[in-house]
Amino acid sequence: MKKRAVITGAFSYTGSAVARQLVNRGWTVHTLTNRERPAGAERISTSPLRFDEAHLKNELEGADVFINTYWIRLPWGEQTFDTAVERSKMLFRAAKMAGVSRVVHVSVSNASAGRNLGYYDGKAAVEEALRRSGLSHAIVRPTLIVGPNDVLTNNIAWFLRHFPIFPIPGGGDYRLQPITLEDTARIIVSAIEDSSDVEVDAAGKTVFTFKEYVRLLARACGVRRVVIGVPATLVLLALRGIGGILGDVTLTKEEFLGLDQELLISHESPRGEESVENWLMKNGESLGRRYRKEIHRHFGEGSTMAVLNPGTDPE
Ligand SMILES: NC(=O)c1ccc[n+]([C@@H]2O[C@H](COP(=O)([O-])OP(=O)(O)OC[C@H]3O[C@@H](n4cnc5c(N)ncnc54)[C@H](OP(=O)(O)O)[C@@H]3O)[C@@H](O)[C@H]2O)c1
Incomplete structure (x- = not known):
C-alpha cells in the first residue's frame, strides 16, 4: 500500500519541492494549505490550514508522516512569533492524537543560537516541543534556500x-551557506524515509x-x-x-x-x-x-x- 504523507504548504515554496519529490517516489500526498491547487498538482489532495485542533487531527488521521513547514517570516497584524509557536505545538498535538507515526519538522540553522531574535527563539521553542512530544521525529534545519519563487x-x-x-x-x-531548493527537499525526504530521531542541517557546499x-x-x-x-x-x-x-x-x-x-x-x-x-x-x-x-x-x-x-x- 502507498504511504501517506500530510504536509503543510505543498503549493508554496519548500513544501512544494518536498511534495513533488514524495509524489515521484510513490507517496500519497495530502496538503494543509490556504492556497488554491495549481495546474499540474492534481495528485495532491488538499484541505485548509486552519488552526482548530479537531480539524487538524481529522486531516492527519491515517498519515504515516506529517511534514511541518509552517512558520511566519515576520510578525504581521495579529500573527506573532508567539502565535506561530502555539500553532506549531497545536500541529504536533494533533499529529499525536491522530496517531501519526512520524513528524518531520523544518526549522532553521542555528535555531537555538539566535538569542533574543524572535524568529530563532520561536524556532528553538518549537524544536523543543517536538523533542518532548514523544513522537518519532526529524528536525531539518536549512540555512538560506535558493530556488525558483524564493523571496x-x-x-x-x-x-x-x-x-x-x-x-x-x-x-x-x-x-552564509545557502543551499538549493532541490537539495533541501532531498534532505527532508531522506529524513521522512528514515525512522530514527535525527536532527540535521541542510546547507550547501x-x-x-x-x-x-x-x-x-x-x-x-x-x-x-x-x-x-x-x-x-x-x-x-x-x-x-x-x-x-x-x-x-x-x-x-x-x-x-x-x-x-x-x-x-x-x-x-x-x-x-x-x-x-x-x-x-x-x-x-x-x-x-x-x-x-x-x-x-x-x-x-x-x-x-x-x-x-x-x-x-x-x-
Ligand atoms: N525560505 C528559506 O530560505 C528558509 C530558510 C531557512 C528555514 N526555512 C524554514 O523552512 C520552512 C518553509 O519555509 P518557506 O520559506 O518555504 O515558507 P512557505 O512555503 O512560504 O510557507 C511555509 C508554510 O507556512 C505557512 N505560512 C507562511 N506564512 C504564513 C502566514 N502568514 N499565515 C499562515 N500560514 C503561513 C504556509 O501556508 P500556505 O501553504 O497557505 O502558503 C506554508 O504552509 C519554514 O519553517 C521556514 O522557517 C526557510
Whole structure:
C-alpha cells in the first residue's frame, strides 16, 4: 500500500519541492494549505490550514508522516512569533492524537543560537516541543534556500537590476551557506524515509560572505554594480522607506542581526550536493525580474494563490 504523507504548504515554496519529490517516489500526498491547487498538482489532495485542533487531527488521521513547514517570516497584524509557536505545538498535538507515526519538522540553522531574535527563539521553542512530544521525529534545519519563487534572493536581484549602487548593511563580511531548493527537499525526504530521531542541517557546499553572495547575484543577473558597505542602521532606515513605497517589508532588523551573527551557516559537513553558484548562474536571467512582496504573498490577497502557478502568480 502507498504511504501517506500530510504536509503543510505543498503549493508554496519548500513544501512544494518536498511534495513533488514524495509524489515521484510513490507517496500519497495530502496538503494543509490556504492556497488554491495549481495546474499540474492534481495528485495532491488538499484541505485548509486552519488552526482548530479537531480539524487538524481529522486531516492527519491515517498519515504515516506529517511534514511541518509552517512558520511566519515576520510578525504581521495579529500573527506573532508567539502565535506561530502555539500553532506549531497545536500541529504536533494533533499529529499525536491522530496517531501519526512520524513528524518531520523544518526549522532553521542555528535555531537555538539566535538569542533574543524572535524568529530563532520561536524556532528553538518549537524544536523543543517536538523533542518532548514523544513522537518519532526529524528536525531539518536549512540555512538560506535558493530556488525558483524564493523571496529573499529574488528581491536582492531585483534591487541589483534597478539601482546602480547596492549598499550592504554593515559591510557584508558576515558569512552564509545557502543551499538549493532541490537539495533541501532531498534532505527532508531522506529524513521522512528514515525512522530514527535525527536532527540535521541542510546547507550547501560553499560558504560565501554576504558581499560575495551579492556580487555573485549581480553576475548571475548580468549587471555590473557598485557594492559598498554602509552602516546597518542607515541601510535599514532606507529599506524601511523603500518598503513603504513598495508596500512590503524588505528586510527586518532581526533578519539583519541573524545574518550578522552568521546564523545562516552550518557547523556540520554540508549535505547539499548541487552548486548554488551554478544554480544562480543558470537561472539568473529570471531572477529579480519582478519584486516579490512578502506581505502580499503571506498576509495579503496572495496568500490564497498558488505560488507555483505562473498564470496566477500575483506578485
Ligand atoms: N525560505 C528559506 O530560505 C528558509 C530558510 C531557512 C528555514 N526555512 C524554514 O523552512 C520552512 C518553509 O519555509 P518557506 O520559506 O518555504 O515558507 P512557505 O512555503 O512560504 O510557507 C511555509 C508554510 O507556512 C505557512 N505560512 C507562511 N506564512 C504564513 C502566514 N502568514 N499565515 C499562515 N500560514 C503561513 C504556509 O501556508 P500556505 O501553504 O497557505 O502558503 C506554508 O504552509 C519554514 O519553517 C521556514 O522557517 C526557510
